[in-house]
Amino acid sequence: MTREQLVHAAEELKQASADTTGEVKERLESQADSLHSLAEADHGPDHGRLDRIMHALSELESDVDEETAKRIDSAYDHVKAHRETVSGV
Template identity: 45%
Template sequence: MGHEQLERASDTLHSAADLATGDAAERLTTQADQFEELAETGADHGRLARHENALREIKSSASDEVVEKIDEAMSAITAYRETIEGV
């Protein structure tokens, strides 16, 4: 059920990658691809936390447009996290 949020995060991160340049664009594409895989398999809190840390790092030097997209993706990730047990 919650996997739709991971798909949405992937799509949003692909959009962010299209807006970004250089290393940030590559890193966002990698993150988007990983969320696409996670949408099929699911993820635990630890794995999601590692992705969120990577996204926060990318955000720290991104343009406002890219930050907005990353925030949107992180909202989807948070929504997914609320559907899984644990921490």
């Protein structure tokens, strides 16, 4: 079962990573890979996992230029939109 919002978030992060280098690039690619995996998993991520991803994205925004930050913010919004569909908490 594909979780479309997570796929969109991963795509935004892949695009954002294209404009970065070093550790920031690695962190963006890692988050994108995680989101792709979560989107295709049998069971979706819980609130805690999504919160950790959102927190990591917030931290990354301060380490990039304005255009890249917009892509990260878009990814954050996609994760948040998916999180609103997760039951519990």
